[in-house]
Amino acid sequence: MTHSLQPVHVIGGGLAGSEAAWQLARRGVPVVLHEMRPLRATAVHKTAQFAELVCSNSFRSDDAEGSAIGLLHAEMRRLGALVMHAADANKLPAGSALAVDRHGFAAAITAALEAEPLIEIDRAEIAAPAPEWPSVIIATGPLTSLALAETLRTLTGEDALAFFDALAPIVHRDSIDFDIAWFQSRYDKAGPGGSGADYVNCPLTRAQYDAFVDALLVGEKIAFHDFEVTTPYFDGCLPIEVMAERGRETLRHGPMKPFGLTNPHRPGEKPHAVVQLRQDNKLGSLFNMVGFQTKLKHGEQTRIFRTIPGLANAEFARLGGLHRNTFINSPQLLDGTLRLKSMPRLRFAGQITGCEGYVESAAIGLLAGRFAAAERLGETLLVPPATTAHGALLGHITGGHIETIDAGPRSFQPMNVNFGLFPPLGHEPPPTATQSRTFLGPRNAAKKRALCSRALADLDAWIAGALPAAAE
Numbered sequence: 001m002t003h004s005l006q007p008v009h010v011i012g013g014g015l016a017g018s019e020a021a022w023q024l025a026r027r028g029v030p031v032v033l034h035e036m037r038p039l040r041a042t043a044v045h046k047t048a049q050f051a052e053l054v055c056s057n058s059f060r061s062d063d064a065e066g067s068a069i070g071l072l073h074a075e076m077r078r079l080g081a082l083v084m085h086a087a088d089a090n091k092l093p094a095g096s097a098l099a100v101d102r103h104g105f106a107a108a109i110t111a112a113l114e115a116e117p118l119i120e121i122d123r124a125e126i127a128a129p130a131p132e133w134p135s136v137i138i139a140t141g142p143l144t145s146l147a148l149a150e151t152l153r154t155l156t157g158e159d160a161l162a163f164f165d166a167l168a169p170i171v172h173r174d175s176i177d178f179d180i181a182w183f184q185s186r187y188d189k190a191g192p193g194g195s196g197a198d199y200v201n202c203p204l205t206r207a208q209y210d211a212f213v214d215a216l217l218v219g220e221k222i223a224f225h226d227f228e229v230t231t232p233y234f235d236g237c238l239p240i241e242v243m244a245e246r247g248r249e250t251l252r253h254g255p256m257k258p259f260g261l262t263n264p265h266r267p268g269e270k271p272h273a274v275v276q277l278r279q280d281n282k283l284g285s286l287f288n289m290v291g292f293q294t295k296l297k298h299g300e301q302t303r304i305f306r307t308i309p310g311l312a313n314a315e316f317a318r319l320g321g322l323h324r325n326t327f328i329n330s331p332q333l334l335d336g337t338l339r340l341k342s343m344p345r346l347r348f349a350g351q352i353t354g355c356e357g358y359v360e361s362a363a364i365g366l367l368a369g370r371f372a373a374a375e376r377l378g379e380t381l382l383v384p385p386a387t388t389a390h391g392a393l394l395g396h397i398t399g400g401h402i403e404t405i406d407a408g409p410r411s412f413q414p415m416n417v418n419f420g421l422f423p424p425l426g427h428e429p430p431p432t433a434t435q436s437r438t439f440l441g442p443r444n445a446a447k448k449r450a451l452c453s454r455a456l457a458d459l460d461a462w463i464a465g466a467l468p469a470a471a472e
Contacts, residue, residue, distance in 0.1 A: 007032045008135040008372050011126045013050040016350025016365030017139035022082040023369030025118040029376050036125035049106035062098040068417045071452045072389040083362040137368050139349040142325040160329045167321040168292040171314045181310035186260035202310035203271035216244045219300040239294045255291025286420040294320040317418040330354045330397045337371040353397045356414040385458045392421040
């Protein structure tokens, strides 16, 4: 009987840990939910409640027909997510977005978990999972305690744990203007897994470069939080605006160097500077702006980066950033069900896996809880299809990413759910380097509706157990 099962230990009472614990209990599996607050405070939490929202109170768009995050909302509702039930019960007027009363939301989550007889709550800091615990979900989020972080560093390796996002903006490939941009690696060099034409190149004249540097210098930036000030930059990556402050030529001798490149559109002209974008996912639908981590505010990024030739109509799957965030190199470390390959009794969930955002964290917590429950009950649970929002997000974390083409810092970074993570409709291949704007991308409203419709149909089939396909 299920009551005789040893419990699954969930470490962390944020959105991911709370949802994981709930999903386990809903399936009759006992849980010990460990949360160090209020015994041990963090730099940002104010209460001892579970699933406390420490930043915005918005879960972003609730449009299940036209946005990836709205689709994720809809999928979570169909999967019985506690987080979505509490959000809907504490909704505030916010147009098409889902905003919540943060205190009511956390209180509802806390009350549900405390009232669940299969969930035991342990208010203590866990520095390391006890060796006798047969199944553990680590969902400690971006502010993982130093003691547990050190344990994770030991378990995963010195270079597998990061303490800073160094987020470069990511652009949907189909929004790049290839009448201006072109594919080429510097000196046509093919790195590991590359072809010699592995980067998208956007050329700037001297006047365009000078205007770009001027815009960076005066652009409005986001200030560091107090708890971020003493944390070193991830892999030594400097924000592009800091590089610009060190001299007008710094960028064109750094990430914007034009050397070893020839513009096939204007072969007789040498660009003064070049912005390079590198493929970011196996689908070939997303490209990241190399070296463009930044503290510019999001509106400023969109305005300034669209002045780059070839990116005038750029659609961003993610904008840049630089902030404190403990996360692991999930594509290398985790299997398809979020288990640590070197120690399968440990699972990871939430932001520590490399997802970004409240709802995304809760969604990965939901999956971790379901995977752990199936394992404890001796059942087989297929991962959700890659065509669903859950499957697309899981694919990014566990295998959708590609390593850098050439030597450099590892490039896996946290990301919100977005349509660039989904397989294209009909599984058609991405456009070739010679195609320009013939591939209709996520800007197309009809395509978004079709992606959402396919996702919900495939999710329903997965829920019914009728779909054998797995996320890849």
